[in-house]
Amino acid sequence: MTIPYLQASGVQDVSVTSSIWKVVVSLVFVIAFIPACLWLMKRFQFAQMKLGQSDIKIVTVQSLGTKEKLMLVEVEGERLLIGVTAHSINHLRSFPSKSKSFASLMDEVDRENSADDKNGKEGVQ
Structure with a gap:
């Protein structure tokens, strides 16, 4: 009877560990995504300023x-x-x-x- 309990406990540990890794990877993605978006916005603004030469x-x-x-x-x-x-x-x-x-x-x-x-x-x- 202890064997099924140990297997269930191991499955829960793997499930919790994979959930934590999913959260960490998602957080890293969001943190990397924000500067990438800012860089793209800055680049497109510069391109628009070059195209729309103002008087x-x-x-x-x-x-x-x-x-x-x-x-x-x-x-x-x-x-x-x-x-x-x-x-x-x-x-x-x-x-x-x-x-x-x-x-x-x-x-x-x-x-x-x-x-x-x-x-x-x-x-x-």
Whole structure:
């Protein structure tokens, strides 16, 4: 009578062991499946960006804080300097495209502003 009991116990052990292995294999599959899906999504997005060349290009972005940025955007041959916050987007200045570097344009703006400040102070005195 003990022999059938031992055989039944052995069958239960094999059944439990195979169930545990099924769970482990399923878990490994799911863990490997998530990064594979993310990689495929990223790859397809890159392909879509290449195919759908937009007329709007972000030339450069300068972060000013956690939610504030300056962005130089090129649209139909014209460069726009825009200020972006969490609540608004403001047009700050327009530049002709590719005539000068951004740094040289900003130096030119600084010179214009300093000249305007000097002229404003002379007119007041």
